[in-house]
Amino acid sequence: MKLTILGGGGFRVPLVYGALLTDRGEGRVTEVVLHDLDDSRLYAVARVLAEQAATVPDAPTVTATTDLDEALRGADFVFSAIRVGGLEGRADDERVALAEGVLGQETVGAGGIAYGLRTVPVAVDIARRVARLAPDAWVINFTNPAGLVTEAMSRHLGDRVIGICDSPVGLGRRIAKVLGANPREAFIDYVGLNHLGWVRGLRVAGRDELPRLLADPDLLGSFEEGKLFGTDWLQSLGAIPNEYLHYYYFNRETVRAYTEVEKTRGAFLRDQQARFYDEMKRPDTSALTAWDRTRAEREATYMAENRETAGAGERDEDDLSGGYEKVALALMRAIARDERTTLILNVRNQGALSVLDSDAVIEVPCLVDANGAHPVAVAPLPDHATGLVCAVKGVEREVLTAAENGSRTTAVKAFSLHPLVDSVNVARRLVEGYTEVHPGLAYLK
Known part of the structure; x- marks a missing residue:
């Protein structure tokens, strides 16, 4: 099988290749094509991959190219991990937002909107090329903001684009560990949007173990989210939020x-x-x-x-191992070999979460097989979570409209409606500031 990695000169590509090296089964990936716009970055990453493969017999071959069409042609899977504007763009996103006293994080708030506005047009172009050059390929999207970008691409690729994130995986793993459960044997009742979700239950052999955790302050305060949010707040919520909700709650x-x-x-x-x-x-x-x-x-x-x-202190060593590459490998194996599994993924809603329409991309447990990822129906969220999810999804839809129409007015609306932007005038200045520093936003008129 051929895997094309877009953003192939990116720093985290060796994680994906390292996961591929552990797969020795039939139908595994045998050819990896790295695509990037920067030759020097491709060269650097290819060097790392060569050293990874040095002691592995029959490792997947690696080639690199700056020609996007060449990279896509004949691909079975396309892994998208691009960063439009590079890390300089991310730093600018943060700086412009903080100058206005609002958050500039790359997926949350003003920074996430700015990143989405310049990324969506590029992601849509990629989706159209995949549909033309590799119509049978499955696209695995890790490009941030992952939910927003996956929804943009799904308008051209349907359910053949699936978004992944390591945050829910890490969260579920930490909860299972502190409860003494095997993460592979636990079903994680997780629902929301990318970087905006909650674990509401963790079932082992049909029994929900989360109430036991929430009832024990010492146990609850012993892992990352307990330290980050505080035990009192988690008990008030009756759920364990994704770590990115710290940007909202605090x-x-x-x-x-x-x-x-x-x-x-x-x-x-x-x-x-x-x-x-x-x-x-x-x-x-x-x-x-x-x-x-x-x-x-x-x-x-x-x-x-x-x-x-x-006051949470340093991260635990067990939390430094990433995880998204394992999700990507499990997803590819499930589709390519019909190895049925359950993964938390970003997919079109299809009625799983009743408060949103069928085309809205959400982050929920999915049953994965040769026909793709199928979201599991989930119970309604409590009102406070429903309001936040609907508000942020509304902002994402405005971003998609602005990107499609090139509308500066709609871009201002997207910023204005976000829960973490507190003034329409701030939103106007944010659009002015971002269009000044990002040439990729020149299309907004």
């Missing part, structure tokens, strides 16, 4: 923390990865060693400002 504190740091997350990653790619230009450098070192630092500092605000 927004004022988080914005202040982000304003006070020496570098925003985007600026930190921009500088860190620039050093890595520069290091890869030296032929005597061990590519895999340098990549491992850089990744460890990256993971250890993930959401550091939020944890500092909550």
